[in-house]
Amino acid sequence: MKNKWKEIWEKRTDRFDEIDMNDPKAIFLELKRIDGFDVVGEGMSYEVLLKQNNDIIKYLSKYDNPNTIFDVGCGCGANMYLFQNEGFGIGGMDYSTAQIEIAGKLFKTYGDNLMKPLELICEEAINIPTDIKYDSVVANSVFSYFEDETYAENVLNKILLKAKKSIGLIDLHDIEKKDAFEEYRRKTIDDYEVKYKDLHKFFYRREFFYNWAVKNGLEIEFHNSQVEGYWNNEFVFDVYMYKSMK
DSSP states (O other), X not given: OOSSHHHHHTTOOXXXXXXXXXXXXXXXXXXXXXXXXXXXXXXXXXXXXXXXXXXXXXXXXXXXXXXXXXXXXXXXSHHHHHHHHTTOEEEEEESOHHHHHHHHHXXXXXXXXXXXXSOEEESOGGGOOOSSOEEEEEEESXXXXXXXXXXXXXXXXXXXXXXXXXXXXEEEEBGGGHHHHHHHHHHHSTTHHHHXXXXXXXXXXXXXXXXXXXXXXXXXXXXXXXXXXXXXXXXEEEEEEESOOO
């Protein structure tokens, strides 16, 4: 990718030695902290994030319950951790070496109930390996870091080969809300233009995903983000696509 987000993710470190590693809540909140989400104070609560995860599973399971889920842009493994706790076989990939190392440390070291992922890969999303298939593939808060629609379509083509049943794309920035998003950020962040210089966010047309789904014979659904307490709700949307339809 041609932006500087990767430099930020490579600086992330864990604080596993400061929390109770027998407490699933403590583990998950630490993983979300590493991933850059504010999950304490005025941010999203643990309960809200669990509900979001349950909603993702519900939408992925619209026609056929998945047994395995692959996470594109998995970061340090927060969503994978919840999926595994719900009984799913998991796999994931991220382009940050630091994040993948933390995920590997988590799944290989802590907790009797944590099994090694089927895959844990450090690579750009464009290089998704497709030899191992999963029932569902998700990408949560990932596509907005891509360069453009061409890159996104190439990633989608790989996801199509990876997923056997369903695809979930969460937290996609809406092109129709771009001006409102930038105005909000300027009002809430001091020196926004300086702090976020070269930290690219890409905004999508809903038609882009609709046209791609139709071209590939998929059913598609759009959902507005309804994560309680999430400041980004009004600027993003979610997409679910299905290979198996009733």
